[in-house]
Amino acid sequence: MKKIVKLSEIKDTLGDLLITTYGPTEDVYIDNLADVQHVNETTLDWVGNNKKNQQVIAEQSPAKVILVSEKVAYTEELKEQKRTLLVVSNPRQALAVIGNAFFLEMGTHEIHPTAIVDPEAKIGKDVYIGPYAVIGKAEVGDNCSISAFVKIYDNVKIGHHCFFKEGAVIGGAGFGFEKDADGNRFRFPQLGKVVIGNYVEVGANSTIDRGALSDTVIGDYTKMDNLCHIAHNNVVGKNCIFTAGSIVSGSCEIGDNTWVGPNSTINNWIKVGADSLIGIGSTVVMKVKDGTKVFGVPAEKVEF
Incomplete structure (x- = not known):
């Protein structure tokens, strides 16, 4: 079963890492982190700082919510697509923080009987x-x-x-x-x-x-x-x-x-x-x- 995470939970987790937000903020959720081959409406996508065409990547992404740097503008095209941009200084870092907070399966706190x-x-x-x-x-x-x-x-x-x-x-x-x-x-x-x-x-x-x-x-x-x-x-x-x-x-x-x-x-x-x-x-x-x-x-x- 996929885990459903609300946008409000993501923003709270980012805390001071979040610079600003553009686009819809209500009733938006994600259920996974995007990779190169698996990006859809409900995955959290991100555009790395090392990419030269950050604006194009963001505008072509099918994801509802995208982590971007300040180099990406909230254009009319993104508004029409009803995309939400979470602007951070380091999208990869922010993705890691969110992944660890919501999608990493934590081990139990126990001493195994064979230890x-x-x-x-x-x-x-x-x-x-x-x-x-x-x-x-x-x-x-x-x-x-x-x-x-x-x-x-x-x-x-x-x-x-x-x-x-x-x-x-x-x-x-x-x-x-x-x-x-x-x-x-x-x-x-x-x-x-x-x-x-x-x-x-x-x-x-x-x-x-x-x-x-x-x-x-x-x-x-x-x-x-x-x-x-x-x-x-x-x-x-x-x-x-x-x-x-x-x-x-x-x-x-x-x-x-x-x-x-x-x-x-x-x-x-x-x-x-x-x-x-x-x-x-x-x-x-x-x-x-x-x-x-x-x-x-x-x-x-x-x-x-």
Whole structure:
């Protein structure tokens, strides 16, 4: 069954994001979000800021309600079509807000009977822990979702509103070894913690190792895709993106708002400045300054 959402509910949800409204406002509703192939009268359509012909797209849309930027005028044609324009600064952002508010199926707040949670673990309010997940002596904040088969070790601190997809492993021992007098390797003690901020997401089968002597730290709003690895002692800033298959070796510092492309590798002891971009498949072996784009093996500064 489709969900029916009234225009008044949409406007209330947008709040300060909504600049102004043109067209009919009463008895208008939507039942889905529009994509490229599925747009009709009852879907909420949107015209992205990156489109060159925003006016034409809006006028040709069959949707009753359209999210647009201030570049789109409420022309006579749109008036005759009885279209409603919701003017916002960022239509894509507004669409995401509405989609999360009305069309995203939220999981239940429960601990699945097959999950194993240490009695000394501190679990916040409204937390979901899925089938066969294992939680050690860790601290989990409010409104977190921990999917099936996730393993969270002791000495892990997780903030609020975090999401861990299936098979993620958080707080395992880092890959650190020393040699004895005969040259044989033995494990260096991994005694640090993992500290994860708020609104962090970790993809399926991704891993974050605990620190050796210091902590591994992940900043607020950072997102990891599937099959990523963050090694021990890394300090990752806020709002970073690690796309699928990216690897950060030990003791690195990753600045805020950094984007790490698919299958990229950052070597040990590297500092990557804020607002940087690591191109797809790159190997970073030298310091990256703030706001720099690098690409290649070894990665070098590029302009694109």
